Amino acid sequence: MNIRLQLFELEDQRWFPHVIRQGMLDFLRFMITRLNAYEAALPLLQELLERSGQRHITDLCSGAGGGIAAIQQQLGQRLHRPVTVTLSDLYPNLGAYKYLQESSGGAINFIPEPVNATAVPASIKGVRTIFSSFHHFPPHLAKAILQDAASKQAAIGIFEGARKSWLELLLLWLLFPLVILLVTPFIRPFRLSRLFFTYLLPLIPLGILWDGTVSLLRIYTPAQLQRMASEAQAPNYTWRSGRAGTGPGKNVIYLIGYPEEVKR
Template sequence: MRGRKTFAGATEYLSKKQPLNIRLQLFEFEDLRWFPHVLRQGMLDFLRFMITRLNAYEAAIPLLQELLERTHQRHITDLCSGAGGGIAAIQQQLSQRMGTTVRVTLSDLYPNLGAYEYLQESSGGAINFIPEPVNATAVPPGIKGVRTIFSSFHHFPPHLAKAILQDAAGRRAAIGIFEGASKSWLELLLLWLLFPILILLVTPFIRPFRLSRLFFTYILPLIPLGILWDGTVSLLRMYTPEQLQRMASEVKTANYTWRSGRAGAGPGKHVIYLIGYPEEF
């Protein structure tokens, strides 16, 4: 009993009293051009699976609804989509809350076409995608909708992150930045202790099924090693709400509102966010 109390007290101390306030601009394998696509795809597929199963972005739904309603839109353009983690649940929950179909367009500088086709088919077309590369710092004018970035904003160093915000504000587009974490030492500890087991347990259930994913998980475990490294670096690179708000305050535009913070509670439910929208709507 004493051991349990000690462990519970330690985890509470790590999660509530010890936020991970440092930010280090280290590298992630999935950002590297030479990194094999089969490994990047396997890592992103795991991330999509876990985000979807945990409903990790549940706390972001009211914020997204606010952006859609403020701008009188029913369409989201997701930037830096990766493998589209959690987007199916987000689309369904938003549609239910708003009483109409909210459509989502996926995009990325390195489009994961296999995952996007799977999501398009399983959503009945409510989720579609742009097959060509899309640069989040310079989104083509023809691409409309409320912009979102899930679990990817930390990949960008400050000058590029600010460029993403400037591009959205300059084109009078609403944007929502969401990171699925609270950025704490506890999350870092759980990543190291639990994720190796989780990866081995859930990999056979990830869809679409790929033999390459099994090979690079169980025979040559490059996908698990990549997930652990990139997950650790992601937490270290993640911006705090205060850093996001300072960055947004440097964006040059008029009549545009920014708001940042933390939302959600419970394991896997924490979200750091920054939302922005033009005030003329």
């Protein structure tokens, strides 16, 4: 699937009810965590941390923090030392962030104020990451995110948990309605609103199916990511894109960027 359509996702809309957005993001976090969907990204993240001499990740566009707990733990194991993570978003999901902070013993923290990925304050340090969110941005904003990282000489890793295929789209419509109904009672933190808007008034499942479809159509291919990155103006900065991982739920499209010499 090489096409990219800039359609709209419900969760991007300011008018979209926060309780529904939150329920959709909680489901995404649950599935990414259970599938360990970003396992293939670990060597790339390790490379970024080692190249930058850092042990801290600042996650942009965190949503509900899907998969970040497993990533934080597994990176620590690979590097044989603790790795910390700061979550951030333009619309912070504070309930999910507090849950992750408590369950991680403080290894994962968060910024409660909105953070714009196209203009990250200089005071925010660490290797930048964006998981399952870069496709939300049209090309001009996507380029601005890359330019902001390159201009500030910050290493960045962009990861989309998909291969971008028609088979994935088919599985979304055939399997996900059943999966949503089965797993919703097990998603934490528990919320009555999530049950209501899943089983009685199924706005969360409908939102997941719509946004999931649009997400697959909006994801940038590795070639498109590389072209955008090549337009970022910054000296001594390297970009690399591609696909990693095999098997259902294990495919990752990625773009990583890092300064060749990092000021420490």
